[in-house]
Amino acid sequence: MHAVKAEPQRDVAGLVREHQAEVWRFLRFLGATPELADDLTQETFLQLLRAPFEDQGRHKRLAWLRTVARNLFLKSFRRPPMLPVDLDAAEAAWTGFARDDGGEEWRQAMRGCLDQLEGRAREAVRMQYEERKSREAIGAAFRIGGDGVKSMMRRIRELLRRCVERQVSA
């Protein structure tokens, strides 16, 4: 009989420090508010640390944490805003971004691409992400409606995505 083995002593603090940012960012990416992401990140680690989990390395550990986090995220809704199949697509997109370095290469490339951004596009990004201005405020500055701001921001993000992917794959 092979009983479920208790996990050997771990560096709990080290484990949390190593992965907490990625779990939290993943939850934010799924659409969790900062408050909900705080709560679910803690719960995710508590599940990891309480469960008899056979550690098979960083890669598998992260996959496990993401699975728990997304399950907890779904369960936090009375009516989930998405289906598990949609979350598969989400996770695939996320792992393409995070890779093995938690997304560092992607972010570095994004910095370079942001520097290339000029004019209204740069200003719009600054207003939304740096000054945290509302869509209405940005619309007023650019004399366009809320939907126009939404479309413009999507176009800018698409430009940035292409730019980043060119650099990452180069």
Added chain:
Amino acid sequence: MNEHNDWQDRVVDAALRELHGERAPDFTESILRQLQAGTAPTPVPASPPPRRGRRPGLVPLLALGAVCGAAAAAILFAILPVTQPQGVRQVARVELAVMVGAIECSAPGVLPEPEPPFRLAAGERRDWNIGTGSRLMAVGDGEVDMLVRPFGVVTTLPHTQLEVRSMERYVKNGVAAAGAVTLAVVAGAVTWHTLIRTERAEAGGQLRLEKPADGPDTGELAALRQQLLLQQQQNAELQHRNQELETQASRTVLAPPAPAAARPDEPALAPVAAGPTFDDPKYRDALAAVDWKAMGAVSNEMTPMLAKLLEVLDTPGAELPVDVAIQVQKLNQKLIEQLPGLMKAGLPGYGPNGVFTNPLVVGNSLASTLQAGGQPLSANQQAALANLLAGFAAENQSIHDQPRDFDLEQFAAETAMKDRMYASLSDQLTTEQRNAIYPEGSTRFDGGSLFATGVTMRPYADAIVSDNAGDFARMASHKLEQQLGLDEATSTQVRQVLEQAMLATPDLWRDRASPVELGSNSFMRAGRTAAALQAQVGWMRQIASNVSLTPDQRKKLFALKRVYVPVPR
């Protein structure tokens, strides 16, 4: 913008937020404090989300609820399901019957009589007294199929570990039985199949098993209503696609052949007893042990219900007939009861449903179903079917005995043979008999008919809703990465093979997903999984030949049982 691009957009959004100062807080101290305090697992809040910082006060509220619940339970214990009081280790009985693979079970600390660990292999069954903390582990490198009575068929991936987190008990004839069990998936993945629901949980998740409902006011009903809400939501979004389906409705695996000539003057045989109509000396005892009369009665009752259910699930705006859904599930349970005996006898077939669709089982089910419906096989029909079944049974045995590289090759060969078998058997029926066995709409979706290969497909089909070949390749390679334990570089190579294979099979992308395929019930358009299976055997061969895998990864690839089915969005 489609959903795939939406997630890509969110990736950029997340990166921009981080570059502009958004940071994750440090939770280390808080988590360590909670671990040291031994805080009970915290229930996840339902929305609205909590304020920043950890929520206080939920545990006392739940404890109060448990006290009130215990008082009510004391009065109603004898007649209603009883939720286990917190902090008291109660025991309830389930029955395990392993059909494929082997399991090990233990129930550490379960009171009042701790049960020693035990192992069950294929064909074995026994009662198991479980409590919170009881553990079940899949042994060996293969998937495990088991009947967990009263819940139904449960399938686990290799090396899956499950732990009972909570349960609801009810008392029947003085014995406490489990009415619902919540299992935590410690490792691997588990799927619970019923005819109308497929629930799956992976490591870190939980799965709730529920016995078929006895009445309308149950958790199952609530779950079905929840499914209905989701279904209606999806139906509304996809209504326009339904028009496309109308033109494709005739493309089915089992296209009804030309009606057999009516033979009104031919005498029907005397009503069959509970024994088999079609026998085989090798499996005589197993076939004799099945109550075919009861099987026929159940199939006869279920067949039109299934067709009706599928029709509703695929009709935008229609309301799910919950009573029909529950009745179908209960009837299916009666069919499942017969499976362990057949599997123990070694009737060849790919998994439990492969045995259920073994030619000998199909022939006897068909005869007893027609008998129950008042349209028994004539003597001539019986003789013709006996000849056909003997041929298909021999072919089935040969497929089963043939050594193969991939497990799924057997599944593909068996499915192709059984498609031919069902068509040949159908040819021998009169129009009335055929209409009874295949009521209108029953062959449009896998699982809609008990007399089609769709029932073998559903437990293994893993729908991947995707926009295009690249999208599918990314998601499927992600699943393979987890299943086979691939590193990133190998996973990338696998993805390339998958993408090329998908681009080379445009037929898989021809029919867009219908509403029922996007629902949570896992019903797939007839033929879609079979086509994906054929393609998968091809791309698995390419991976085995062209991608550098470790011996362990190769072994897992050969033993893979999941069929990744592209479902074009």
